[in-house]
Amino acid sequence: METFASSASSLSISSEPHVLAVDDNLVDRKLVEKLLKKSSCKVTTAEDGLRALEYLGLGAHHDSSTNSNGSKVNMIITDYCMPGMTGYELLKKIKESSIMKDVPVVIVSSENIPTRINQCMEEGAQIFMLKPLKHSDVERLRCQITQC
């Protein structure tokens, strides 16, 4: 079963990577969704960390019979500053999980704070980027995950 799921997800990377984008700001969610679609990615958006975890099957109520999307997701992009669970806390939860820990997590922030950046990189973030994201930023990310 697990082997089938992982080979299915590696087949999907070459066609359209599936990205989960997490941001509490409505305008930014719309923008990141468009940027990702422009770069030929499938996009799912979430407005906070809790919903993101639930989508990935890592939520409080997850069990093996729940429909989890974790194995379909090839990359997670999350805003740092979010009420409730920050992007950093979300990153930690993802890295702690056995199914999601190898999925690249990108942290985006409007603020260029070195201690914040170091903290995220040390916790295993793929890359830290400044908002607002540009088309060239997203193209670069896509190349990284599809190794083109």
Added chain:
Amino acid sequence: MEVGQLQRSFIEYMSSLFNEGFLDAQFSQLQQLQDESNPDFVVEVVSLFFEDSERLLNDLTMALDQPNVDFKQVDAHVHQLKGSSSSVGAQRVKNCCVPFRSVCEEKNTEACLRCLQQIKQEYLLVKNKLQTLFELEQQIVAAGGAIPMMQ
């Protein structure tokens, strides 16, 4: 008005918005993202920005009207407003947010109220300008023309 004239007015108007600092390069990014699969993208994003901003400006007004102002809450709202305005390229609104966050940190209600007043003015200005721009676009399309791409 004939199409050529409309298109020239559009280009002039758009240029003035950039020259006067109402819009910055991020707005151009939005325009570049618009394509046949999503021909109303810019209008859609800007509409979200209008909705979001008006809600935040209301929240800010209420928050600063409290006997005991919750400055953390005020700062959170300004942070959101700074984010959205930055994402659509509404430069002057974004720039107003910077001093606002400073006076918030100082817990200076009077100064916050002045900043709020300024942001409201800048917001109404840019909203007006963008609506005019969109109307010009509609006129061009109605006259059978194509909307000029700006550099």
